[in-house]
Amino acid sequence: MSEPPAPLPETNTHCPYCALQCGTRLRGDLDTGVKVQPTFFPVNRGRLCQKGWTATEVLTAADRLTRPLVRGSDGRLKEASWDTALDTVAEGLRTIRTEHGPDGTAVFGGGGLTNEKAYLLGKFARLALRTSQIDYNGRFCMSSAAAAGNAAFGVDRGLPFPVTDLRGAQTVLLAGANVAETMPPLMQHLEQARLIVIDPRRTPTARRAALHLQPAPGTDLALALGLLHVAVVDGLTDQDYVRERTHGFGAAAQRAMAWWPERVEEITGVPAGAQRRAVRMLAEAPSAYVLTSRGVEQHSDGTDTVAAFINLALSLGLPGRPGNGYGCLTGQGNGQGGREHGQKADQLPGYRSLSDPWARAHVARVWSVAPEDLPGPGRSAYELLDALGGERGPRALLVFGSNPAVSAPHSAHVTERLVSLDLLVVADFVPSETARMADVVLPVTQWAEEEGTLTNLEGRVLRRRALLPPPAEIRSELEVLHDLAVRLGEPANRYPTDPRQVFEELRATSRGGRADYSGISYKRLDAGEVLHWPCPDTPGPHPGTPRLFLDRFAHPDGRARFADVDFWGPAEETSSAHPLYATTGRVLAHYQSGAQTRRVAELTEAVPEPFVEVHPDTAARWGLADRDLATISSARGSMTARVRLDPTMRLDTVFVPFHFPHERRANLFTHPALDPRSGMPEFKVCAVRITPLPGVTS
Structure with a gap:
């Protein structure tokens, strides 16, 4: 009688897609097949969407990159050794830096990178390359909400409360969010709520709504101003909350007076009666939330639009009150953590401003460099891509975890800029459209092959765990950055390749910042502790902060700020040629x-x-x-x-x-x-x- 097969390896980790970061359990191997099952993690409670159920299929993609590729003199990408590929990149970077200065090189990151990768990528750009030219694809995702949230509350965290708080809501306004398609497991937390959905389309989410407001594209700001008008004129504002916990209501309310419902209806197409009903549904509910997403953010007035919805929430007394609130539904898997630790053009780890002398001094001290050695803020994502190959723009670009040839606006123009570069390097695990254009392609690990941390949309820091060893010729991005940095003359110990070591440094660098991770450790996460930032390092272990703003907002005086914003319309109107x-x-x-x-x-x-x-x-x-x-x-x-x-x-x-x-x-x-x-x-x-x-x- 034969012996039973040995147990299959298994591990708890998280889905590699959106910022819900649904809990999953992986078991198996590449020979027998890797299977995924949902766990009863709070955000998904045993559910997955179609993408989550099929996520392991990407691990065996037929065209998985398994060896470095270098473009030869005949114009074709050909397999090469790691030494050849990295030497080619380093030599190209050195030549371009000599001829064009540090800003002749640039880095473009991604919102799917772990916290450790995002952190080390920002450090590599600013120390090994000495460039200010770094940004990431999260700029295309949640930057407007981040700007508005920082201005209003003093800090930006997608949801300043756990997802599970939504289960008790009676009314939820979803502005520009099609949750039923983009984050299906989240819908279970909204089953008891009356939904108000703002969307030009009657999406699957809108079909479940008690009230669907269907504005013309580009008019969300006018609608938000109209909703505030209704709240003020109909006496639905929480005057005690506004007086005690906010500044700037008078100017915002005065601005909204010009946006009476009938005028808003003429511009947006949303009936005046529906506007009044929406505000009353929010104001009369003991538990109500306003949630924004890409639909209202991805506009040239996106920051003002989000600010206008925050104004509405503040006027009703929702943010920072138990059972109520405002939040933004972060999109990418690590969109929250990815922008906290140094990928953005204007930020240092810990969600610190690159223009803040104290922040520069703190980070420089951890990195053992002088503050003046850190470059200043660079171009934002599209501005960076638009400048590539130009007279004053970067001549080399390193891309990690992004596919701008498809994801960037005006993509034919962006493709032209990528082609114009002297050196394009892409680190990826599949030959994306951007990778196919590269001079050097570096094959890197996938999500089930790596350790690290991510931060989901509610500010909860999570552990990504490896089930599989990567293929023999695959390296992690941490190893790639280390090897390139050493070739560029940096000390080897400045760029650890062990995610735990990187996270320990991240803890120190984030200490005292807006996004303080100093009290979080792999040991605590592996023990199952639930830790939301800010989580400072305190004598007794800090429990983390699942709910922000309960006592005060993050501005020095503890008060939230209304924004004085007005509507001016989209950048492009319809015409006879484009109707x-x-x-x-x-x-x-x-x-x-x-x-x-x-x-x-x-x-x-x-x-x-x-x-x-x-x-x-x-x-x-x-x-x-x-x-x-x-x-x-x-x-x-x-x-x-x-x-x-x-x-x-x-x-x-x-x-x-x-x-x-x-x-x-x-x-x-x-x-x-x-x-x-x-x-x-x-x-x-x-x-x-x-x-x-x-x-x-x-």
Whole structure:
């Protein structure tokens, strides 16, 4: 009788996709197959979305990068040794720095990198490269909410309360959030609430709402001003809270007086009665929340729009009161931690400002350099990509965990800038569209092959645990940064390759910052402690801070700030040449640029190609029928997509998902106009026309 098989290895970790960071248990190996099961982690409570259930398929992607690639003299990428690849990168970086100065090199990071990788990437850019030119794709995700949250509350944490608090809510306003498709497990926490959904589309989330407000794209700010007007004029504000816990209400309220509901209806299309009903639903609920997301943030006035919704929440007395609140639904898996520890152009670890002399001195002391050795703030993400290869722009770019050839706005232009570089280096685990353009491609570990930490949308620091050893020729980003730094003349001990060592340094560097991790350790996390930042290092172990603002806000005087904002409209209006508004977004089956999900058979079968949602009357007007191939064109470019007729769409609006490459990129037509405070591009609205694809009939 044969012996029973040995138990399969297994580990608890988290889904590699969105910022919910659903708890999962992995078991198996690459020979027998890796299986994933949800755990009863608080944010997902035993549930996963379609992407989470299929996440392990990416581990065995047929085109997984397994060896470094270097572009040869014939223009083709060819396999090379690690020494050859890294020597090629280091030599190119040294030459460019000599000829163009430190800012001749640049780094572009990602919101999916662990805290340790994000931290060491920022350190590498500022010390090994001495460049100010570093930013990351999280700039395209939540930068407007971060800017507005910092201004209003003195600190930016996506949700300043645990997700589970939403289970007791009676009314929740979701502004620009399609949770049912982008974060399906979150919907269980909203089952008892009456939902108010603000979205130009009747999304799966909007279909579950008690009230759906359907504004024209680009008019969310006008709507938010109108809602504040109603709260003030109808006597629904919490005057005691406003007086005791805030500043600036008078100016914000005065500004809102110009936005009476009927005027707002004329601009947005949202009926005045629906505006009044929405505010009353929030004001009369003992437990109410206002949540914003990409739909209201990805605009050239995104910061002001989020600020206007924060104004509404403050006027009703919601933030910092138990059972009530305001929050932003962070998108990327480590979008929160990724911006806290030094990837952003203007930030140092601990969510410190790069322009703050005290912050520079503290970080420089931990890094054993002089404060004046740290470069100043650099360009924001799109500005950085736009400057590549230019007379005053970087000549080399290192990309970690991002695919800007698909994800950036005005992507044909961005592709041209990438091609113009003297050196493009991409670290990835699949040959993304950006990697295929690179001079050097460095194969790195995947999520189930690495240790580290991430920070989810509620500020909870989590442990990522490895189930599998990486393939023989694969290195982690920590090892890549170490090896490059040494080649550039840096001390080897300045760039640890062990995630635990990096985290210990991160703790010290974040000490005293807005995002203080100094009291968090692998030991505490591995023991199962629930730790939300800020968690300072105190004589008795600090319990972390699951709920911010209960006693005071993070400004020195403890008060929140209203913002004096006004509506001016989108960067681009419709015209006879481009008579429709286009808006972009995600679908259930895919994630971000699709580099991972387009390699999963089940997800590709679910949504194999891009589509354009159009109202039947709009389609008929432009000679289109259901399932036709259409061209969607703006002043910047055009893409092709399959027509889907949807009678719930606004007559003036079309919708396209952005997960697809090449001529199917929605970002070929999106507008690169930037929010002046956050650097967020205007992904969510631009003027287009839609026509049948020439030579193709239904």
